[in-house]
Amino acid sequence: MTRPLHTVIGLVMAASVAACGAGPVPSSAPAPAVGSAVAPAPPAPPPAPRAPYGGHGVTSLSAEVLARFRPAPLAPEVSRRIQRYLDVLGPTVGELTSDGQRLYFAWAVTGVSQIWGVAGAGRFPRQYTGGEDSTQLFAITPDGATLVLTRDRAGEENPGIYLQPAGGGALQVVQHQPGVQSLPQVLSDDGQVLYFVANDASPDSYAVYRYHLGRGERETLLTQPGLWRVLDVWGRERLLLQRLTGALTSELWELELGTLQLSPRLGQGRLEELDARYGRSADELIVKTHHQGNFRRLYRWQGGELSPLGPEQAADVVSFALDRGRRRLLYTTNEGGYSRLHALDGKRWRTLPLPPLPRADHVWLGATSANGRFTSLGVDDGTQPTQTYVLDWTTRQLTRWHTPSSPELDASRFARARLESYPARDGTPIPVLIRRPQRCAADPCPVIVHFHGGPESQARPGFSPHAQVFVDAGFVFVEPNVRGSDGYGKAWLAADDGPKRLAIITDIEDASRWARQAFASGGRPPKLGVYGGSYGGYSVLMAMTRFAGAYDAGVNVVGISDLRTFLANTAPYRRALRISEYGDPQRDAEALALLSPMSYLERAQAPLLTLQGATDPRVPAGEAVQIHEALEARGVESQLMLFPDEGHGAKKRSNRVLMLGHAVAFFERHLLGARP
Numbered sequence: 001m002t003r004p005l006h007t008v009i010g011l012v013m014a015a016s017v018a019a020c021g022a023g024p025v026p027s028s029a030p031a032p033a034v035g036s037a038v039a040p041a042p043p044a045p046p047p048a049p050r051a052p053y054g055g056h057g058v059t060s061l062s063a064e065v066l067a068r069f070r071p072a073p074l075a076p077e078v079s080r081r082i083q084r085y086l087d088v089l090g091p092t093v094g095e096l097t098s099d100g101q102r103l104y105f106a107w108a109v110t111g112v113s114q115i116w117g118v119a120g121a122g123r124f125p126r127q128y129t130g131g132e133d134s135t136q137l138f139a140i141t142p143d144g145a146t147l148v149l150t151r152d153r154a155g156e157e158n159p160g161i162y163l164q165p166a167g168g169g170a171l172q173v174v175q176h177q178p179g180v181q182s183l184p185q186v187l188s189d190d191g192q193v194l195y196f197v198a199n200d201a202s203p204d205s206y207a208v209y210r211y212h213l214g215r216g217e218r219e220t221l222l223t224q225p226g227l228w229r230v231l232d233v234w235g236r237e238r239l240l241l242q243r244l245t246g247a248l249t250s251e252l253w254e255l256e257l258g259t260l261q262l263s264p265r266l267g268q269g270r271l272e273e274l275d276a277r278y279g280r281s282a283d284e285l286i287v288k289t290h291h292q293g294n295f296r297r298l299y300r301w302q303g304g305e306l307s308p309l310g311p312e313q314a315a316d317v318v319s320f321a322l323d324r325g326r327r328r329l330l331y332t333t334n335e336g337g338y339s340r341l342h343a344l345d346g347k348r349w350r351t352l353p354l355p356p357l358p359r360a361d362h363v364w365l366g367a368t369s370a371n372g373r374f375t376s377l378g379v380d381d382g383t384q385p386t387q388t389y390v391l392d393w394t395t396r397q398l399t400r401w402h403t404p405s406s407p408e409l410d411a412s413r414f415a416r417a418r419l420e421s422y423p424a425r426d427g428t429p430i431p432v433l434i435r436r437p438q439r440c441a442a443d444p445c446p447v448i449v450h451f452h453g454g455p456e457s458q459a460r461p462g463f464s465p466h467a468q469v470f471v472d473a474g475f476v477f478v479e480p481n482v483r484g485s486d487g488y489g490k491a492w493l494a495a496d497d498g499p500k501r502l503a504i505i506t507d508i509e510d511a512s513r514w515a516r517q518a519f520a521s522g523g524r525p526p527k528l529g530v531y532g533g534s535y536g537g538y539s540v541l542m543a544m545t546r547f548a549g550a551y552d553a554g555v556n557v558v559g560i561s562d563l564r565t566f567l568a569n570t571a572p573y574r575r576a577l578r579i580s581e582y583g584d585p586q587r588d589a590e591a592l593a594l595l596s597p598m599s600y601l602e603r604a605q606a607p608l609l610t611l612q613g614a615t616d617p618r619v620p621a622g623e624a625v626q627i628h629e630a631l632e633a634r635g636v637e638s639q640l641m642l643f644p645d646e647g648h649g650a651k652k653r654s655n656r657v658l659m660l661g662h663a664v665a666f667f668e669r670h671l672l673g674a675r676p
Helices: 063-068 076-086 465-472 490-496 498-504 507-518 535-544 563-569 572-582 589-594 597-603 621-633 653-672
Strands: 103-107 114-118 135-140 146-151 160-165 172-175 182-187 193-198 207-212 217-222 227-234 238-244 250-256 262-266 275-278 285-289 297-302 305-308 316-322 328-335 338-345 362-368 374-380 387-392 397-400 418-423 429-435 447-451 476-480 528-533 553-557 608-613 638-643
Touching: 076 465, 076 653, 103 135, 103 387, 114 135, 135 182, 146 182, 160 182, 172 193, 172 207, 182 227, 193 227, 207 227, 227 275, 227 572, 238 275, 262 285, 275 316, 285 316, 297 316, 316 362, 328 362, 418 507, 429 465, 429 507, 447 507, 447 535, 465 476, 465 653, 476 507, 490 498, 498 572, 498 589, 507 528, 507 535, 528 535, 528 653, 535 553, 535 597, 535 608, 553 653, 563 572, 563 589, 563 621, 597 621, 608 621, 608 653, 621 638, 638 653
Parallel strands: 338 362, 447 476, 447 528, 528 553, 553 608, 608 638
Antiparallel strands: 103 114, 135 146, 146 160, 160 172, 182 193, 193 207, 207 217, 227 238, 238 250, 250 262, 275 285, 285 297, 297 305, 316 328, 328 338, 362 374, 374 387, 387 397, 418 429, 429 476
């Protein structure tokens, strides 16, 4: 059976850029609809920079540039303040061995994610991996003897695959090559074979490999060009493959392992979302798609026909998994941003009652043990870090394995997210999460508008030390789910694809208009800051240039400054996928220019801080350097900090402190008038 890759490639604001699903908006926020009004196009922008940068990664920057923009140290009191929040950190959900005796999980308590294990509920954990490289758990072999791990270096997003004895010890390299992504996909039911993909043959394509754990041998199964993923395996006979065709779209294929013959199964010639696993036979698939409706749903595919599974609802199915014996199908839905767990029996695909679950904002699906008896669940009740529970299907007992901690902080007083909405200029209600401080540092309270990444992501409620940093500093912290966000159906998600983004990019400015009124006091509007990472960073740069004057200060983390130079320099394996989201460089050249912050430099006026990882393969560091230098040349206050040992955000604790600390201090200085 397939195993989810427990990988964390997060920004410093990880919660807001996490992969997310969908769901309807509760009564507190009207259900969003995709507006039809198109904003008038601004004047034609100037051409792209004459001498654009080239490439990505730390080698694309000179030593002089890295030294010039080295991050400045924080004031000791600011650093200490941020450290307290980073200590409120829960582990990943993890996976239990079949005997129910040991839970393995990833935890960044040392400052970078490493593998830990705990021998019993509530027992003291033991660390299994160490060092400075981020390490994640992929799977445990069915006999419980071996861990399959991934490890990345310096945020490059070129992970390698490793094996480790379950009792601890040295790591055995399966494959880890410089500049290559080696991604584990599926572990066979007997635990003897690992299927993985890697772009070692071509940087813009993934080959499919089979690795024999006992013999330590690698075999090549498929080299046909394509962005291939392995979804499932049926015995030693067939592989179910996915070929990515866009940012969210894909096709399903099957590979006969005896003949290595590749055959199409579903989605060929259509641009649609498809995810699947084998059902009760090799001729039956369980498919997740929103092909037949506005929301993602589970279907049974057999004989070329799709039959819906489970009840129909206005909410996306986010994740799903079958145990190795195909006895149960577990899945989660995104209901207005809140995660709910469901189950179907594996015989007739009927709803399977679950034991009482804790009341929570989110119940995350972890992994089911090889024998199918135990399933790990992550529970976020909104008042403390995510806790891991284990559901024993034999006794139907739910046991908490981790006790969360929040040293020197009272997590129960953390602000809970309230779901509201604001009107776009065409009348469309835009869902927005709001966290308010108990007291304001100024009157009226200054507001931080935080845009999530993706753009196919979603700001969701739940426990958030990251948001609380700003709330405790005296800011109202709001997170819009502008059109193009996930979580509200297929039409909402596709509203910003390619040139269509021109019609809805004004959601960024409309958030500021609403916030000026909604959080005013005594007729005085508040000061506004705009903040975000990745696509959220791009939103910051658009706010500060095309919509100059809408916000009083901005912090951009690894954001795109020009869609044209970004598409030319992002990693080859990402370029085709991003073109499907933003537009084709030739066909949509005019729209890309109109949607690029670099096209509106003459409008910029408010101070900007940019934080960028030098090794970033997604948004090249050149995006940060070019807009900083252009703003500086125009006399606009601009600060840039480059992190030589980080990629798309920050993974190392010391760098997370610097990124978050500088963001908070920057907003305090410009929105509260605090001393630098």
